[in-house]
Amino acid sequence: MIIKPYERLAQYYETDQMKIIHHSNYIRWFEEARLNFLEQIGLNYDKMESNGIIIPVLSVNCEYRSMIRFAEIVLIQIKILSYNGIKMKIGYEIRDKKTNELKTIGETSHCFFNEEYQPISLKREYPEVNKIFQEIMNYN
Template sequence: MRPYQHKVQYYETDQMKVVHHSNYIRWFEEARIDYMEQLGMPYEDMEKNGIISPVISVEAEYLRMVKFGDTVVIEAKIKEYNGIKLTIGYSVVDESTGMVHCRGITRHCFLNEKGRPVSLKRECPQYHEMFLKGLEA
């Protein structure tokens, strides 16, 4: 799996040209969507099949500043998956130095169009198998 690459834009920074902390959460989402596509299950396909996966919690540990013009790679990896809930871990790494600037986790559940919990193992085995494949990687 290749990590997601992002070049820091000016609008993502504050007056000191340091990335505002809220943007890391957006980068996590961008990396997660890219990761799912690499696993072979684009998020939009899940939605077309009536499955949504809202974020139920998010954590970020900011280790170093990222600045305007830097390029980072965001590595996403499935940490936990049980068919009903999913945890993805992230590392935001400076492309040029290899230093980790942020680590984070997002936790998700799976719901149907009516907002009721879904067991992917029972209702969407193809997605269940893909997440298991990602967990083992």
């Protein structure tokens, strides 16, 4: 399975006084890329929620390597770093589309909850969803 990077055009309203993308926007971009990733693997978030699966963020880490400016186009590549059916860690690389320069790296960690916000095991309760995540791990 080939997962395409998420393409993002840096918007003017996302810049700060120095005319670079404000650091808080990278976390939003991670979420946009994550939702795009889930869509590509057939687990769009609406479908997951309608099946009673919620994927809250437990932690975020972001390391800024180089500035991104207004109107630059970046590609955000996602990789599942770890997955055990209860928790998942995702890695992100943001690269300039034209130069392939690495701009930012990051990670988010997540767990899986039911609609009552109780932790669940996808292996036990949603084996078909677990199978998809397991297959993606094999492609990483």
